[in-house]
Amino acid sequence: MSDALHNPVFRIYFAVLMGLLVFAGALLAILRLALHKNVDHAWKAYRGWLIMIPPVFAALLIGRLATIVFFTAVAIGAFIEFARATGLYRDWWMTSIVILGITAVGVVSAIDDPDPAKHVHGWYGMLMALPVYVVAAIMMIPILRDRAKGQLQPIALSVVGFVYIGWMFGHLSFLANAKNAYGYLLYLLFAVPLNDIAAFTFGRAFGKTKMRPNISPNKTWAGSIGALAVSMLLPWLVRFSFPGFGTTELILTGVIVGIGGQLGDLTISVMKRDIGIKDMGAVIEGHGGVLDRVDSLIYVAPLFFHMARYFAGLS
Numbered sequence: 233m234s235d236a237l238h239n240p241v242f243r244i245y246f247a248v249l250m251g252l253l254v255f256a257g258a259l260l261a262i263l264r265l266a267l268h269k270n271v272d273h274a275w276k277a278y279r280g281w282l283i284m285i286p287p288v289f290a291a292l293l294i295g296r297l298a299t300i301v302f303f304t305a306v307a308i309g310a311f312i313e314f315a316r317a318t319g320l321y322r323d324w325w326m327t328s329i330v331i332l333g334i335t336a337v338g339v340v341s342a343i344d345d346p347d348p349a350k351h352v353h354g355w356y357g358m359l360m361a362l363p364v365y366v367v368a369a370i371m372m373i374p375i376l377r378d379r380a381k382g383q384l385q386p387i388a389l390s391v392v393g394f395v396y397i398g399w400m401f402g403h404l405s406f407l408a409n410a411k412n413a414y415g416y417l418l419y420l421l422f423a424v425p426l427n428d429i430a431a432f433t434f435g436r437a438f439g440k441t442k443m444r445p446n447i448s449p450n451k452t453w454a455g456s457i458g459a460l461a462v463s464m465l466l467p468w469l470v471r472f473s474f475p476g477f478g479t480t481e482l483i484l485t486g487v488i489v490g491i492g493g494q495l496g497d498l499t500i501s502v503m504k505r506d507i508g509i510k511d512m513g514a515v516i517e518g519h520g521g522v523l524d525r526v527d528s529l530i531y532v533a534p535l536f537f538h539m540a541r542y543f544a545g546l547s
Contacts (some may be wrong), residue, residue: 236293236414241473249285268397288421296353296408297342299417303405304338310523311397315508318389325373326390333366333394337402341409347478354409359402366394396499397523401530401538410546415473420489420536422470424528427463427493431495434458448501456494463490476544484543488535496531500524 236242263269291302308331315321315330340355340362370390374383377403407416435455464486467474474481500523504510540546 235295238342239414241412241418242292242414244472245414245422246289249289249422253282286349289544292417296358296413299408299413300338300342300405301409304341304402306522306526307337307398307401307405310401310521311393313521313523314393314503315389316395317504317507320386320389321391322376323423324522325351325377325387326370329369329373330394330398331525333362333369334398334402336366337399338363338405340457341402341405344446350547352409352456354406354546356406356546359406363395363399366399367391398532400525400534403534404529407533407537407540407546410545412473412475412538415475416536418530419467419470419473419485420532423463423489424532426466427459427489428497428528430462431455431459431494446499447498447505451494451498459494460486460490463493474544475528478543481539481543484539485536488539489532492532492535494529498542499531500527 240258287302309501311330311334312321312327315327318330320325323493337359340358342353343355345352345355345357369385374380374387393401404417404420404528407413410416432455434457435450435452438454438458441453442449443453443456464483467477467482467485471477471482477485
């Protein structure tokens with residue numbers, strides 16, 4: 233806990249986000265009480281942020297292991313929503329294997345690398361190898377049950393559930409091991425939602441041409457370009473988050489969040505549109521389910537992770 237409190241990056245992000253929450257709350261109160269405006273929808277969204285932000289900061293404040301446990305729990309929650317929405321949850325063999333696989337991502341993120349020469353937190357080699365073992369286990373299930381008919385769909389859904397939702401999002405857990413963990417994690421947790429907000433704002437203000445009307449009818453090219461512009465600018469405004477980054481890394485950070493965040497959102501929209509639902513869940517009032525909140529991070533987390541590891545290293 234003392235590490236977080238003494239870290240200037242953590243303190244800056246905490247002060248900024250608390251300030252934004254206070255400002256937004258005061259603004260909504262003025263609009264509702266003084267100007268008698270209907271802000272019910274905005275108030276529901278605001279209460280959702282009040283629910284989501286404290287657990288994140290609490291986990292980071294407690295420490296590395298708590299952060300890994302928190303993100304692993306989020307990944308499991310997101311997968312369970314996916315399993316319920318697609319019907320995979322009815323196959324407990326497949327669902328259990330995926331949940332065990334996601335748990336394994338958290339475990340290899342938490343333990344130390346067994347190579348005594350490295351002396352680092354997190355077993356990176358096993359993190360990269362886990363998809364092989366988990367997919368192999370998934371493929372074994374029909375063989376163990378001696379069943380062939382109707383198995384391709386649960387196999388495919390399980391592989392997507394683990395690799396896309398569990399393993400790719402799990403890179404966020406592993407980032408807790410980085411020497412600059414607070415800078416990386418807090419930036420992503422701040423920048424990715426801001427990218428979504430920018431897309432919505434620019435789309436409402438200037439959007440005319442639909443970007444992918446069959447996937448997400450409300451998304452426009454103006455919103456997409458505006459979100460990318462904001463995401464490209466943000467790394468330069470908060471360079472304190474990346475003490476080891478140069479010009480190339482800052483540009484790549486903007487591209488990864490600006491484009492990757494939108495692709496993550498659209499990817500989950502493809503799934504929801506295909507199965508005919510609006511939200512993956514209703515855990516957070518005004519925000520949908522867990523998967524609806526982390527959809528952009530699923531795409532961004534591994535892209536940012538490997539970029540940062542390549543250019544700046546994690547330990």
